[in-house]
Amino acid sequence: MPAYYLLFKVTCKLFTKKQSKQIVIKRPKKTISDLPVECMQQIFDCIRDQGEGIYSALLVNRYWCRNIIPILWEQPFQRFSKVYHSQPTKYLKDRSLRLHQPSNNKLLYTLFSCLPEQDNQTLAFKLSQYRVKIPKSQQTLFNYAYFLQEFSYKDLELIIISSLQRWYTNSLLHDSFYPQIHLISTALCKLFLQRSNLQSLYFEKNFAKLDIPNFTEIDNKRPALSQLSHFSFTYSEPITTNILNLLKIISNFCNHITSLEFNLKSADYNIDIRVAIVNIIKSQYKITHFSIENISSDVAEPIIFSLKSNSFNLLSLRLSHVQLTESCVDLISQFNNLNSLTIDNCDGLSNEILYSHFLPQKLIINTLQQDITLPLLRKFGKNLKFLGLSIYYDIYIAERLLDFCPRVDKIHLNIYTDVALDYEELKRKEASWKNIIKSAYPHKNIHLSVDY
Template sequence: MTPRLPEDILKEIFENFEDETGSLFSSLLVNRLWCLNVIPILWKNPLKNQFKKADENLLTCQHRCTLLLRTLLSCLSEESRCLLSEKNKFELPFQISQPALFDYPMHCKNLRTSDVSMLVWSFIEREQINGQRGKFLFFILEQELYKLFFSRSSAIQQFTLCTMLHSIQLFPGANTSLANLSILRCSTECHESFFFGLAQICERIKVFIVDFCDKDNDGLNFLICIQNGINCFECKHGRIQGQENLCPNLNIALQTQAHSLKKLDIIDNIGGISLNTICAFVNLRSLKFTISDELSDIVVNNLKNANIQNLETLEVRGEPISVKVLSSLIKNTRGNFQKLHLCGWRPNADDNLGSLLPILRKYCPKLRSLSTWIGEDDLINLELLLSFCHELENIFLRVYSNELMSRYGIFNLLKRANPVNLRKLKLEHLFLLDEEEGLEMFLKSRSTKNSLILEIVGNLISQDSSEIISIYKFNGVLKDVKLLCFGEDSAPDQQTPYWKIDVII
């Protein structure tokens, strides 16, 4: 008889297939042990796969929603069933003959209010959805589903608050299921009462993601203030032209978490969070922000004097920022700085971002990812940096003119510097037609043990370049080669969005 794998190993294997729902559903049918280990994984975020995918028709989607809702309703208590069917005459298009085999909702760790609403919306008859009866049925079915999740799941870890018609704190079991909530995703558009409700339950939220932030919300600000140490705050879309500091009270609330905050991401938000606030977060490890207009002298001086010694990641987007500010932020770190990503608008050559290269070489021996603009006078410092920073894995070079690269040969420079740990090279304003000989020599010097991803932004390649690339992809030196849309400026250590890829060679 073939010995069985230990249960803990099985569980670890299945967790690696968390996004492969088809494989997990097939595994349910193998035996009871596999079934018991797969169900908690499938039901961590049970509503995430309910909607229509690109390669399926609407009927398939509706069928999946019906099956999911039937399963959830079979888990309802007798009291909830009576409330729906007898008291409110809620007619189901299917029969629920027996209770569910497993207590599926108890495994829920991730819940989004929009998913619950969409599941109910897909079930209510279209002609009823806007009528009084339809709205009431929508409300009552949502209510019972929330009661189900909050009463059965003992540890919801991530909660996304979009639109909601109910008072969270009043649901039976909410005090237990949300007590250890660690990630909250929300918007300043949500009514403050929802946040006041959460404030009665949650004190250990570590991550706040505000998807839309264009005004102060007293409920959200209060919820932030009472947490026992927020680690990450991400603030997304909220730009209103001509307005600054749209959320002064939010800035004050964040400063109550100054010593615990490790990650601040306001790169997609302009005006909501003041750049002056950054100076208070002395323990940041990751900082991402956007420059909208010319910075005032006060903001520049505050950023220059910011003492963020543990900073490891710095991303700046938008208008060119003062090199002196960047230099100060980098110099004040303790040698653990690992990533610099300068994206957004193309700076003038007079801004001399290349002057950062000697500073990175001197203060950042652990540098792993670099994105910056370079000019003709920066090539020597670039070569020295590549030779010195041995842990550098990802490079994105944006040059002021293709003529520069044609004249000096970026691939010849890379061959001489020989960055042995380089895994991804991204280049903009480079015609491979002018670099074919250097490209071949560089690839010839590379080892198959360190396969390289090469991405070219905004330019086509010649037939000869394509043949060189094919040869070195075949022998394993090149792992992947992509031509990207012009203007694509994501960091080289991040996965490029598929819609920004013109061609995969």
């Protein structure tokens, strides 16, 4: 539905209700600008995902502009959204087109104009030796950085490299841009941490050989970080001092995080990283979602046990490639309010989990311990709406699904086979699974997805 049609429809509805009670008394003609700011923001929220239409709405008048700018600058890097990072092959062509958009250059120049004059001059001087010119600091119509609510460090790196490639006429390798990328990212991170109101921070690097800024050199970080509610840390390179400093800053300045996610290589969970993660967890008042990947049993125990203080608040737990101990499983069974549980390729999952009292609506169990699959479905199935399973080609389990999971409406299957099968054979097996699920739930339209 076109953005303007949707906006017109919502506005007419609001005015119809307002005018229907005022038939007798004539009042001055109302305009959309007479609506309270809260109403305008709700209207624009309805069209924020309607493509380019919301951009042209900026030009209607100043009132519209003042209400739309904060929405556009909540996620200025969203063109490099998580879906493009998670499926780089599928979106390779689109990613390439987005990476070389002229708008990337405009975005970076706008951010430069938000820098304090002294920081702008310092950055300009340091970049001049690389023949990079940035615009002088000038008064902007809005403090754009203030509206930033979601920040992805990897997206910032991509925006910078995109602009650098446009500024240089000759084709250079990414390695030659590292000094410029580091200078620009440091200046903009300082801007974001001092002048924004961050809600979500996704920390992942795009360039393996490039270290992150030294966040300890940035003063007055508390205002931006104190409101942080989501922190996602994905890192696959050797741990540096600056990385440890970042994690320490998160534990020192952030205590309202509700969603925490950590994904490192198993070898990178050294003692300093473990302590930093535990300190971050312990400093939070209300963690509702927690996710961690690739940890051994000696790392798992202190981290999972640090969640104990949030056991009442925890609603969603995701463990992937985690070596569980009996003590870990016992503690997980005490998280009585879990509504979503994902156990993905974790060793050590035992029947102790069957003594838990939580009744999740979403359950994902990717395990080759087939002896525990049916007991888990029998235990948790009655409330499930979403079920994810990794199983062998086991018809018996499919036939029992309705008995154990009467309310499920979405099923995702990872099917393991003992032998390599060609594409046609895999598609035949997928079709047979879909027929079995359809037979098990004859009166429901089950959404089924299958991977191999």
